[in-house]
Amino acid sequence: MDTLIFGGLLATLIAMYRETSRMVVLGAWWVMLIAVTLLMAHHITGSLALTLSW
Amino acid sequence: MATIESLIPESTPEATQPGKVQYWFACFFAIGWTGVVGGGLFYQFAVREYPCPLCVVQRMYMLLAALGAAYIIRTALLRGSVTGRHYMAGWGLTLVALMGGSFASWRQTTLHILPGAKGYGGEVFGLHLYTWALILFQVSVVVVGIALATAHTTAEHGVPATGPGLLRTAGLFALWLLGAVIAVSMVAVFLEEGFHWFLPDAPKRYRFFSDIGILG
Numbered sequence: 001m002d003t004l005i006f007g008g009l010l011a012t013l014i015a016m017y018r019e020t021s022r023m024v025v026l027g028a029w030w031v032m033l034i035a036v037t038l039l040m041a042h043h044i045t046g047s048l049a050l051t052l053s054w
Numbered sequence: 055m056a057t058i059e060s061l062i063p064e065s066t067p068e069a070t071q072p073g074k075v076q077y078w079f080a081c082f083f084a085i086g087w088t089g090v091v092g093g094g095l096f097y098q099f100a101v102r103e104y105p106c107p108l109c110v111v112q113r114m115y116m117l118l119a120a121l122g123a124a125y126i127i128r129t130a131l132l133r134g135s136v137t138g139r140h141y142m143a144g145w146g147l148t149l150v151a152l153m154g155g156s157f158a159s160w161r162q163t164t165l166h167i168l169p170g171a172k173g174y175g176g177e178v179f180g181l182h183l184y185t186w187a188l189i190l191f192q193v194s195v196v197v198v199g200i201a202l203a204t205a206h207t208t209a210e211h212g213v214p215a216t217g218p219g220l221l222r223t224a225g226l227f228a229l230w231l232l233g234a235v236i237a238v239s240m241v242a243v244f245l246e247e248g249f250h251w252f253l254p255d256a257p258k259r260y261r262f263f264s265d266i267g268i269l270g
Contacts, residue, residue, distance in 0.1 A: 001251050002110050006240035009117050013233050016121070016128045025128075029121060029147055033154065036114045040158055042252065043107040 001039055008032045073210025076141060077130055077221065079201055080123040083148070083194075084228040087120040088235045090190060094183060095238055103175050104257035108162045110243055112187050115155030117239070119194065120232055122148030127225040130213040141209050145198050152195050159188035174256075 012028040091113050098105055105113070126144035129136045162184040166173040173182045181189075201208065215221040247253050248261030263269040 002107075002114075002247055002253060003240060003244040005114060006236060006243055009114065009121070010233065010236045010240060012121060013124065013229070013236060016124055017229055017233070019132060025125065026143065026147075029118070029125075032114075033118055033150065036111060036118065037154060039114075039252075040108070040111045040154075043111065043255075044161065 005032065005035050005039065008035065072207050074213055074221070075208035076201055076205070077126065077136065077213045077215070078224070079208075080126040080144065081224045081228045083198075084120045084123040084127065084232055087116045087123075087194075088228075088232045090187075091116050091120075091239060092235050095235070095242060097176075097178075097183065098242060101176060104246060104259070105243075106162075106174055106256060107253045108158055109174075109184065110253060112155055112158045112162070112184065113239060115151050115158060115191075116187070117232070117236055118151035119148045119155065122146070122151060124229055124232055127215075127228055130215040131222060131225050131229075132216070134214050134216040135211045136209070136213050137211055138205070138209070141205065142202075145202055148198055149195065152191050152198070156188060156191040156195070159184045159191060163188055 008028070009032055012025070012032055015025050015028055094105065094109070094113055097103055122144050124144075125147060126136055126141060129140045129144075162174070163182075165171075166182070174184070175182060178186060213221060215225050243253075245260045245262045246257055248263075248265040250261060250265075259269070
């Protein structure tokens with residue numbers, strides 16, 4: 001999954017570099033953001049177990 | 055209702071020198087975050103530390119933030135001008151990525167915050183890499199906020215970067231450097247992940263080589 005996401009980031013940059021439409025570039029960026037966030041959520045498997053009162 | 059004043063560009067494409075500050079800052083910002091990810095790669099290979107899943111996620115957010123600045127650079131390279139909407143779109147993307155990265159690095163920092171906790175990986179100038187990441191993410195939020203707040207002076211429309219010159223060279227350098235570091239990151243994480251969907255919590259080897267039977 002990580003490899004695919006880095007591939008997606010590279011594809012987003014290539015879309016920026018070439019004269020791709022704004023909607024495609026921005027859409028690709030948001031798709032990658034969602035993918036990264038879902039990956040992060042997958043790796044957060046438990047609470048922090050801190051006894052903080054704030 | 056839009057008035058005629060709001061439809062006319064605030065200035066001609068002939069920008070003043072302070073008006074190009076945000077373009078230069080976008081180049082600096084993209085190169086800077088690319089350098090931070092490059093530093094992580096250097097640490098990974100020179101010190102032989104295996105980045106954990108959250109470390110890799112933070113690198114992804116860093117690159118997403120750099121892509122926000124790259125959007126501004128790209129607009130200047132293609133059009134020779136950057137409107138307020140383009141500046142806002144680019145910095146908006148950057149801010150969203152910075153907040154995601156802030157959360158990831160905060161989360162990893164608090165995993166190791168209790169007294170006696172050793173933390174993950176080595177230290178640089180007394181702090182772990184994820185703690186530095188948290189600091190840099192937060193500083194970047196402030197700096198982008200300052201850039202937006204000073205936009206009247208620092209973000210004029212005209213950024214003549216379509217022809218040869220320093221503006222174009224700097225922009226192309228930022229984009230190519232960003233592309234190179236993303237490509238190296240992709241290869242590095244593929245070697246670490248191998249033919250698996252996810253990284254283990256505490257990677258101990260490059261699984262690609264054991265997957266193909268080169269290393270045990």
